[in-house]
Structures are given as structure tokens and as C-alpha cells.
Amino acid sequence: MPAHPAYIGGMNSLEGQFLVAMPDMADERFAESVILVVGHGDEGAMGLVVNHELANLRFADILDELDLGDPDAVIRLPDSIRERAVMRGGPVEKGRGFVLHSGDYHSGNTYRVAEDVGLTATLDILKAMAFGPAPRSALFALGCCGWGAGQLEDEIGANGWLTVPFSRELLFETPVDQRYEKALASLHITRATLSTEAGHG
Numbered sequence: 001m002p003a004h005p006a007y008i009g010g011m012n013s014l015e016g017q018f019l020v021a022m023p024d025m026a027d028e029r030f031a032e033s034v035i036l037v038v039g040h041g042d043e044g045a046m047g048l049v050v051n052h053e054l055a056n057l058r059f060a061d062i063l064d065e066l067d068l069g070d071p072d073a074v075i076r077l078p079d080s081i082r083e084r085a086v087m088r089g090g091p092v093e094k095g096r097g098f099v100l101h102s103g104d105y106h107s108g109n110t111y112r113v114a115e116d117v118g119l120t121a122t123l124d125i126l127k128a129m130a131f132g133p134a135p136r137s138a139l140f141a142l143g144c145c146g147w148g149a150g151q152l153e154d155e156i157g158a159n160g161w162l163t164v165p166f167s168r169e170l171l172f173e174t175p176v177d178q179r180y181e182k183a184l185a186s187l188h189i190t191r192a193t194l195s196t197e198a199g200h201g
Contacts, residue, residue, distance in 0.1 A: 089141030105135035
């Protein structure tokens, strides 16, 4: 019988689950972060912050910068596409783009993260988001989060993070500024009730 989910260093793989920063998170880069773990194994882990937008940067800026499409065509795109938020995915590889999207889009470079959610980090997904055929749901982030072997397990053991089961609604449908509270609420807790001594989920 296959061992799934994978068992790593005494803990099940968290791939496809959310990490939610404890209120006393010492690293300010991750304060009040909700992170989707997109990879977790013996070598370490990788995730994308899904609730912090990059200020003053929109999807149209990325299209312009990467020269994806005729400038006139980019200008004619509807505001719903041009003004799409760009997430601050994490402090690693800040110049690299990652797209979490619904399973209706798939290229040869798409990695399946969770049920009906893929990760694509190539230009074809950006073109599809802009000019079609676009995935039903998508979230674009610059940068990612990375942990070395055993590092994430240690941080969870030290009560740095809570773990929250995957929720498509939290990832794609909840307003960005409400995702932290919504993630806590899914564990039946709030900022007020969460103390620094709380155990991890």
C-alpha cells in the first residue's frame, strides 16, 4: 500500500495545506501570513504567501515588463485583468513568477498541488490569464518561501505556524485582506483567543 501522504521526519507531508503564522511570528517578513505549501519532502519545503499583495504593482505591469503581447492589446484588456493583484509570494526568488490556478488549465509544466489546483511558473500561463483561454481561478505571485531539510518541521514544533487543511474558497474566493482571519476561523480560533502558548493544529 503506497505511503500517502508522505511521511517526513516524523510528520506527514504538508503539501497542499496552508501554514498560518502565529501572532508572535518573530520574522516580520511572514507576519500574519497565510502560505500554501506547494512542496514538502525530505529535502525541505516550498510555499507561496497568498494573502499579501505587492503595493503599486498590478498584472498589467507584469505583462508590460515581460513584453507579453502587443502593448495596444494589453491596454485594451478589461480592468478586471489589468488590475489583478500581484501577491508577494515570499522572500526567495523575488523576480520569479508563480501562478496557482484551478485544474481546468494544464500545460506540460503544471504541477498538481492539491485537488483541482495546479502550479505553473512559465510564461504560457500569464498569456492565458491575459488573452485566454484563462483558468477559472488564478493567483499570481512573485517570489516564494523556502525551507531547508527539517527547518519547517522545527518551526512548527516551536509553535511558529498553525496548519490549516486546504480550502479552495480560502485560496481563490476569500478577499485577500480577510484570508488570515478566515484561516484562523477555520480552526475555530481568532487573533484574540490565540495565545503564544497555543499548540499547533
